[in-house]
Amino acid sequence: MKRSAAEIVREYGPFAGVEAVHGVTYDGTHVWFASGDKLSAIDPASGKVARSIDVAAHAGTAFDGRHLFQIAEDRIQKIDAATGKVLSTIPAPGGGGDSGLAWAEGSLWVGQYRERKIHQVDPDTGKILRTIESKRFVTGVTWVDGELWHGTWEGEDSDIRRIDPETGKVLEQLDLPSGTMVSGLESDGADRFFCGGGERGNVRAVRRPRRSSR
Amino acid sequence: MESLITAAARALEAGDPLGALNRVALRNDAPSLALRGIAMAQLGDLAKAKTLLRSAARAFGPREAVARARCVVAEAEIALVSRDLSWPVKALAAARATLQQHGDLANAAHAGHIEARRLLLVGRVDEAERTLAGLGTPPLPPASLAIRELVAAGIAIRRLRTRDARAALGRAARAARLANIPALVAEVGSANLILDTPAARLIAGGNEHPLLLGEVERLATSTALVVDTFHHVVRRQGVAVSLGTRPVLFALARLLAQAWPADVSREMLIAGAFRAKHADESHRARLRVEVGRLRTKLKPLAEISATKQGFVLAPRKTRDILVLARPVEEKHAAVLAFLADGEPWSSSALALALGTSARTVQRALDELARSNKVQSFGHGRARRWMTPPVPGFPTGLLLPTPLLKT
Numbered sequence: 001m002k003r004s005a006a007e008i009v010r011e012y013g014p015f016a017g018v019e020a021v022h023g024v025t026y027d028g029t030h031v032w033f034a035s036g037d038k039l040s041a042i043d044p045a046s047g048k049v050a051r052s053i054d055v056a057a058h059a060g061t062a063f064d065g066r067h068l069f070q071i072a073e074d075r076i077q078k079i080d081a082a083t084g085k086v087l088s089t090i091p092a093p094g095g096g097g098d099s100g101l102a103w104a105e106g107s108l109w110v111g112q113y114r115e116r117k118i119h120q121v122d123p124d125t126g127k128i129l130r131t132i133e134s135k136r137f138v139t140g141v142t143w144v145d146g147e148l149w150h151g152t153w154e155g156e157d158s159d160i161r162r163i164d165p166e167t168g169k170v171l172e173q174l175d176l177p178s179g180t181m182v183s184g185l186e187s188d189g190a191d192r193f194f195c196g197g198g199e200r201g202n203v204r205a206v207r208r209p210r211r212s213s214r
Numbered sequence: 215m216e217s218l219i220t221a222a223a224r225a226l227e228a229g230d231p232l233g234a235l236n237r238v239a240l241r242n243d244a245p246s247l248a249l250r251g252i253a254m255a256q257l258g259d260l261a262k263a264k265t266l267l268r269s270a271a272r273a274f275g276p277r278e279a280v281a282r283a284r285c286v287v288a289e290a291e292i293a294l295v296s297r298d299l300s301w302p303v304k305a306l307a308a309a310r311a312t313l314q315q316h317g318d319l320a321n322a323a324h325a326g327h328i329e330a331r332r333l334l335l336v337g338r339v340d341e342a343e344r345t346l347a348g349l350g351t352p353p354l355p356p357a358s359l360a361i362r363e364l365v366a367a368g369i370a371i372r373r374l375r376t377r378d379a380r381a382a383l384g385r386a387a388r389a390a391r392l393a394n395i396p397a398l399v400a401e402v403g404s405a406n407l408i409l410d411t412p413a414a415r416l417i418a419g420g421n422e423h424p425l426l427l428g429e430v431e432r433l434a435t436s437t438a439l440v441v442d443t444f445h446h447v448v449r450r451q452g453v454a455v456s457l458g459t460r461p462v463l464f465a466l467a468r469l470l471a472q473a474w475p476a477d478v479s480r481e482m483l484i485a486g487a488f489r490a491k492h493a494d495e496s497h498r499a500r501l502r503v504e505v506g507r508l509r510t511k512l513k514p515l516a517e518i519s520a521t522k523q524g525f526v527l528a529p530r531k532t533r534d535i536l537v538l539a540r541p542v543e544e545k546h547a548a549v550l551a552f553l554a555d556g557e558p559w560s561s562s563a564l565a566l567a568l569g570t571s572a573r574t575v576q577r578a579l580d581e582l583a584r585s586n587k588v589q590s591f592g593h594g595r596a597r598r599w600m601t602p603p604v605p606g607f608p609t610g611l612l613l614p615t616p617l618l619k620t
Contacts, residue, residue: 022220036224058224059217071217073237096218096237113216114243155277156316179317 021196023061024184060101090126104143111138140185151182244273438534477526558598
């Protein structure tokens with residue numbers, strides 16, 4: 001297992017009226033973050049909030065190319081990114097104990113925080129397709145280049161780790177400075193992760209390690 | 215953080231404890247227990263709240279030190295508000311250290327304020343002041359600032375530093391308004407009343423009149439001979455004779471001072487100091503002995519001379535004698551003074567605060583209850599006492615609500 005310190009390349013926020021960030025996603029242009037009663041889109045170049053949608057947003061956030069998915073209480077809402085309308089909802093697999101959310105390969109991937117699990121879920125029905133065990137509280141989930149990464153928080157420490165999707169084995173780990181929280185994780189598809197800063201109410205960009213084999 | 219926990223925490227912060235309960239009512243994981251505890255506290259069920267918070271502290275994992283410490287602080291605050299003073303102080307101090315270590319300075323300060331309020335309540339003013347000073351002045355949310363100034367004002371009032379008390383209360387009022395918590399604004403208001411309500415009675419030359427705290431403070435610089443019934447001391451400026459351990463001598467001194475410049479008959483002295491209805495020869499003999507002892511004690515301050523029918527006091531180096539007494543003197547004035555804060559007290563907490571036995575306090579409370587001066591609620595160990603004119607139970611809880619945001 002490779003282990004190194006996370007390299008924080010940029011911090012966004014804090015933002016007016018935002019107490020805590022609960023989920024993060026990226027739509028190719030904007031970084032979206034969930035802050036309780038709204039989803040906000042920031043321009044990663046300027047760091048300015050471009051628009052926001054008033055919708056219950058208590059945990060993970062994901063984007064499938066057209067829709068935003070947002071966990072609120074014990075369900076996952078499917079939101080039209082253009083209009084901000086909630087199109088449908090499915091039950092969240094953790095019954096409200098859900099944290100991170102990602103979209104990949106036609107499935108939703110949902111972190112179940114204290115159960116230390118990641119569920120693969122059918123986005124239409126909410127059916128659990130399979131479950132991956134982690135070792136830590138799961139705070140955010142993302143897929144990039146066939147790699148499954150998730151954020152953790154336990155005992156005042158956070159890291160971003162790549163795990164084997166079959167076995168749950170930790171393959172690589174990026175440690176954040178002590179007391180720095182990852183709440184919500186998303187890759188930009190290239191060399192950055194965006195992570196929520198929990199009760200700091202900010203969003204951080206962390207460098208994704210380059211792999212020589214790629 | 216988890217979805218439902220976030221939703222419940224937000225409901226709590228928005229002042230909707232029922233909404234919070236709705237979301238976590240059936241869950242028994244650590245954060246849910248903590249949220250349920252805080253919601254129950256806000257709904258006024260302090261006993262249930264305490265149990266839930268204790269379970270939450272146990273349920274948080276060994277590595278979730280901050281969450282656990284915040285539960286301990288919340289439980290301590292509930293104990294303070296319900297006047298459960300036997301609550302383990304060490305656990306609170308440990309929680310405060312943990313919060314400090316992990317950079318949660320606001321909640322660490324909150325823990326310190328709870329410690330200081332407890333010390334103030336049980337009359338350990340020096341320790342309360344040290345605790346408050348030890349907290350330094352980290353940047354705090356307005357509600358916490360208000361509490362800090364309230365504690366500072368409480369210390370100043372006990373120290374008879376009226377001007378400091380008023381200044382601290384002024385700052386507390388501003389902070390409470392900023393925090394926008396009506397209960398807190400009201401608490402500062404009632405603290406202000408203390409400064410405008412007679413704190414003592416002055417008896418001099420057979421007359422008496424009420425004194426405000428500020429006037430009591432000014433009295434400290436008076437050149438008169440003062441018989442102070444609060445501290446059981448006879449003093450003139452820097453010279454003080456303590457009679458705290460000699461109640462009979464103090465009673466005699468007070469009787470002589472109240473009558474001054476007139477004398478007091480032997481019968482009155484015997485009745486007043488020995489609580490004897492009929493004076494016989496043995497009482498007269500005892501009076502001679504006790505007056506002799508008092509004469510020796512008071513030598514630096516006053517002379518005691520025999521008159522035809524009794525004794526008279528003659529002060530040295532001053533032409534005034536004043537008696538400083540409680541505003542209302544009755545048998546259980548000290549018990550009533552504690553209950554006058556309008557909070558529910560347990561008899562064991564009162565015993566701790568008064569430094570007497572639980573039995574003595576219980577007898578006093580029973581007697582006061584018979585004359586409707588106090589009322590009780592609850593049974594057994596949960597029984598609480600308070601003075602009648604208080605509507606409901608003011609809680610004044612400022613629980614560390616961001617219990618679950620980390």
